[in-house]
Amino acid sequence: MKRYSAASLFTEGFRGHTGWERAWRHPDPKPAYDVVIVGAGGHGLATAYYLDKEHGITNVAVVEKGWLGGGNTGRNTTVVRSNYLYPESAALYEKALQLYEGLSKDLNYNIMLSQRGMLEVAHSRHELEACAYWANAMRLNGIDSEVLTRDEVIALVPGINAGPGARYPVCGGYIQRRGGIARHDAVAWGYARAADARGVDIIQNCEVTGFRRDGAGTLVGVETTRGFIGAKKVALAVAGHSSVMAERAGFRLPVKSYALQAMVTEPVKPMLDTVVMSLATGVYMSQSDKGELVIGGGLDLYGSYAQRGNFPTIEKVVASAIELIPAIGRLKLMRTWAGIVDVTHDSSPIIDRAPVQGVYVNCGWGTGGFKAIPVGGYTLAHLLARDEPHPLAVPFSLRRFESGRLIDEAAASGIPH
Amino acid sequence: MLLITCPECGARPETEFVCGGETHITRPGPFAEVPADVWAGYLFHQANPRGKLRERWRHQAGCGLWFNLVRDTVTHEITSVYRMGDPKPEIA
């Protein structure tokens, strides 16, 4: 791998950019690997990277039915934050944020992490009390947070609807200043390039259609649209399609697939330099470097694999966004899209061995797993390499649904993404 | 926007309805004898197929009725609507 640097950019500028090499290969599948990872989203690619970096395992393939980063990793609104309530989640997502903070250097790829702050706006006295509660819980977990007054929120978000006629009055809020956004494609591409350089085969346009076992029931590999690929271990990182893959492998997962939508407006001059979220409506917004406002909200509330959303949700999200910052009401929406997300009952992920031999799962990130990509890969690699969960992943087992030890971030923080 | 046919009121927009998830689920019992994995199955392991699914819906902003339907989770096509207590339709 030729390293990217200021010097290489300078030299290539003089050479008319003719000397750049391809960021990753397009290899044909080998007959067998030690580990086959299904799904070249952020979590699958990061797993491959850390398998070599942390554990020296390079005989690895990542098999992707479409193109790498074309799933939710390339469809999300790119918010990164670690403002979770429970200690287990705080530890997991904070590790992810810390890995993100060093990731551009680690991968030699600019992921454009912009720690512009994640602001939650409270619209009532009760929401403000809840904000103080979260902010204090975060501090107890060693994570930065600050409660803001009404005036501080108004100063941070010019144009926020704080007038006397506001449907949702602004009462204050809290901010995690280390939160922000990153470039989603760059995260997938950066991990792909770095994993490829370490010898990982990334095989695109190849769908895993089944699992093959020998007479004794031991896993020997996967069936794919490009033929059989041998594997000692298979890891699933397929987000919204986790149930489909689990069924093919002969087990069930406690997840449900929904469509989550997002949308962008036409580009405008810089007007918003933080990520702002309205607690009452669940809508949130940030402004991309191109100037578009990136807007997200809640799920389409019935099961879906359609990878497109329905209009009533768009209408609700847009109405909430305009309620929050009325000045954007004249902007046109440029694009809307959806991804299929895998939601658990407690809105916490699953990083565990599957109940069938040889299969490992990373799923259940639902509406909020972009921010967790580094730690999802890091802990799944640990599990694959050592056959025991990383301490950070222990609480996020499948067993919790039987023991009742849920980590109910859905009820706790009520934040959808 | 889905058009959903309530058995009482006829075709109405999806915004009048809420989806209650998989239908034809029986609560296991008696309570003290149900093993943990069966409870977990009942509470958390709902069907999540890519394709046809039997669901219950409620006409929340209308007559309030709970009823069943068969919907395809990829195309959203609704192929049958039937009342609580009606026999379970076959799905391919």
Ligand SMILES: Cc1cc2nc3c(=O)[nH]c(=O)nc-3n(C[C@H](O)[C@H](O)[C@H](O)COP(=O)(O)OP(=O)(O)OC[C@H]3O[C@@H](n4cnc5c(N)ncnc54)[C@H](O)[C@@H]3O)c2cc1C
């Ligand atoms: C609209 C939207 C907004 C979001 N906003 C945020 C946000 O602001 N912050 C945040 O943290 N998270 C957010 N999320 C959630 C986040 O995008 C996901 O949790 C995360 O990207 C999941 O990454 P992944 O690698 O697990 O899955 P994906 O990126 O979806 O990758 C899974 C891959 O598996 C492949 N695959 C599936 N089946 C097979 C098969 N049989 N064989 C081979 N390959 C297969 C798919 O093609 C896909 O590429 C959002 C999601 C959406 C949809």
Ligand SMILES: [Zn+2]
């Ligand atoms: Zn009705």
